[in-house]
Amino acid sequence: MRILHTSDWHIGRTFHGHSTMDALADVLGALIDQVRDNAVDVVIVAGDVFDSATPAGPAYTLLGDTLAALHDTGAKVIVTSGNHDSAARLGFQARMLRDGIHVITDPLSVGTPVTIDDADGPVHFYGIPYLEPAIVRQHWADVPLRTQAQTMVHAMGLVGAAMAEHPGRTVAIAHCFAAGVDATVGLEREVRQGGLDVVPLDVFDGPDYVALGHIHGRQKLSERVRYAGAPLHYSFGEQHKERGSWLIDLDADGLVQVEWLALPVPRRLVTLTGTLDEILSAENVAAHADDWVCAVYTDAVPQAEPMRRLKQRFAHCAMVQHQPTTVDAHQERSYASRLKTAVSDTERIEAFLEHVRAGQGPSERELELIEEVLDERVIAEALV
Template identity: 40%
Template sequence: MRILHTSDWHLGRSFHREGLLGHQGAFVDHLLEVVEQEAVDVVVVSGDVYDRALPHVDAVALADEAFARLAASRARVVVSSGNHDSARRLGFGSRLMDAAGVFVRTDASSVGTPVLLGDRHGDVAIHAIPYLDPSALLEPWSLGHRSHEAALREAMRRVRADLAARPATTRSVVLAHAFVAGATPSESERDISVGGVSRVATTVFDGVDYTALGHLHGRHVLSEGLRYSGSPLAYSFSEADQVKGSWLVELGATGLVSTTWIDAPVPRRLARLSGTLHDLLADPSLTHHEHDWVQVTLTDPRRPARAMEQLRRRFPHTLVLQFPTPAADPQAPPRPAAGAGDHAIALDFVRHVRGTGASAAESALLQEAVDACCHDPDQDVLVTAAAAPAPGGAG
C-alpha cells in the first residue's frame, strides 16, 4: 500500500496580508498529480485542514474541491482534525463522505475505531486521532492529570486494544496532531501548551508501523516510522529555509518498506535580508531575491527616511521591515522625568527607536502634532459659551 502523508494545509491563511488561496489551490493540483504519478492508494491529512474554526467561504470551497477531486481519483482519503479546525464543522457529513472514500475523523469518541483498508497483503488499520483537548477529556477519559501526553497515551491505549484484537498480519497507521519531542517548531504554529507543557514523548507511538504527524510546519524525521510532513507552504519567515512537501510511504507485507520525500511546488520563495539600506539596494548578488517575498532587517545606525518605499523599488514583494534594538546613545540626554510633557515623551520615543535624537525640524513637527492633538475645538466652544453674559445681563 502506498500512502501519501500530508498535513497542515491551513486553507484560508494569508501571509503578511498576502492571500494564499491560489497557491493552496496549486498545491491541491500537485497533490492530485502525485496520486496518479506515484500510484498512491491512500492520502492521509493529519489535521489543520483550515486555518480557523470559522473558515472563509472560499477556503471551504477549496476544501470541497480538493476532497471531491481526491474522491474521484484512484486514492482514498483519511483526514483528522487539528487544533485550528472546528471538529464539528470539519466533521459535518462525515458519514456521507465515508461512502465516497473520504474518511473524516474529528470526534474523540471515534478513537480506537480505525478506517480499515486492504491490499494484497491483507488489512491496514488507519487510526485517525483528531486533535485532543486535554481539558475536555480530563473527566470523560479519566486521564488523571491534564496534559497532551496523558490524552494521547489514552488514545494510543485504545488504538493498541483494537490492534490486539486483529490478526497479527494487520499493519497499522496512526494520524496524530501534536507537538512531539525532538522536533523544532516555527513561528507560525499556534501554542497548544497546557500548564506550560505541550510536548509528547516519541514512545507514545511505539509499536505502530507508521505515524503521520501534524501540527509542526517543518518536516521532521523522529524515527523511521514517526514523521512530520509539515505544511505544504511556508506560513512565516522562520520557515524560509524549510523544504515543503509530503512523505510517500510504502507498506509491505510485514510493515514499513520505504519513505520518499516529494517536494511541493514553491509559488514564491522567502528571503530574509539584513544590512544597510545602501548595501541592500546596490548589492548585485541579491538580484535573485527581487521576486521573493522579503523580510528586511536594516542595520543603518540612523533609520533611513522612506526605507520601505526605496526597498520596494528593488524588491517589490518586501513584506516586513524591521530594525535591531538600538544600542544606548551615551551622548543622548537623560530620559524625561515623570510628569514630563507630551513633546518630551515624543522626543524620547524617537531617540529610543532610532538610537539618535530628533532633528530640529523633526522636533518642531512633533511639537506641532502635540499641539494639534491637545487643541479641542469643542472645549473652546464650551468655555466661550460659559463665559458669555446671560441674555439681558450686563455687558
C-alpha cells in the same frame, strides 16, 4: 501499500495580509499529480485542514475540490481534525463526502480503525483527532486528563487495545507536539506560546508508522514517527524549510521505506538584511523582484516611510523591521536617569532622540528646529 503523509494545509490562512488561497490551490494540485504519478493507495491529512474554526466559503470549496480530485486518482483519503479546525464543522462535511474519503473528528472514534486491504491483507488506520483535555475529559471521566501528554497516552492506549483485537499492519495519525522536535522548524503559534505540552515519543510505540501533524517543517523523530509539515510557507521563519510529503511503502511485514516528495514553492521567501540603501540596491532588486521579501534594515536611525520605498522596488515586500547595529554609547545611563538630570526642554528632547535612535542625538539642523519650536511655544504662552 503506498501511503502519502501530508498535514497542516491551513486552508484560509493569510500571509502578512495576503491571501494564500490561489498559491495553496496550485500546491495541492501538484500534490494530486504526485498521488497519481506514484500510484498512491491512501492519502493521510494529519490535522489543521483549515486555519480557522469558522472558515469562509472559498475554503470549503478548495477542500471539497481537492478531496474529490484525490479520490478520482483512485486513492483512499483519511483526514483528521487539528487544533485549528472546528471538529463539528469538519465532521459535518464528512457526511456529504463520497465513499473512500474518511474524515475523523469524533474523540469517541479513537480506537476504531479505518481498514483498507491490499494484496498482503488489511492495514488498519487509527485516526486521532486533536484532543483538547478540557473538552474531551467528559468522555473519559475515569481517566485524569489534564495535559496533552496524558490525553495522548490514553488515546494511544485505546489504539493499542484495538491493535490486539485487529491483527495486521497499523498506521496511527495524530496532531500534537511530540518530544524530539527541532525547535528551529516552523512551530505553531500555540507551541511558541507554551499552549501545548510535549508528548513523549515512546507513547507512539507499536504502529508500523505514525503520521503526525502540527509542526510546519518536516521532521523525522524516528524511522516510524514523522511530521510532514505544511505544504506552503506560512511565515518567514519557515523560508528555508522544504515543502512536501512523505511517501511510505508497506509490505506484508510492515514498513519498508519512506521517501520525501518535494512540492513546488509558488513564491520564494527571502530575508534581506543591511542598510535600507543596501537592501534597495539594483542587485537585490534583480535577484528578488518576484520574491516575498522581509526587509531587516540596520540603519542607526529609523528611515522615513521604509515600507513605501521598499514596495516601489519589491512588489511583494511583506514585512519590514528596524534592527540597528550601532550600540548606544550611553547605554549605562537609562533614559529615565537622563531625564532626571535634564535641566531644559532641549536636553529632554535630546535624551528622547538618543533613546529612540540607538544613541544618536539630534543633528545641528534638528537642534535649530527644536530651539525654534520651543521659542515659539514660549512666545505663544506669553501672549495667552
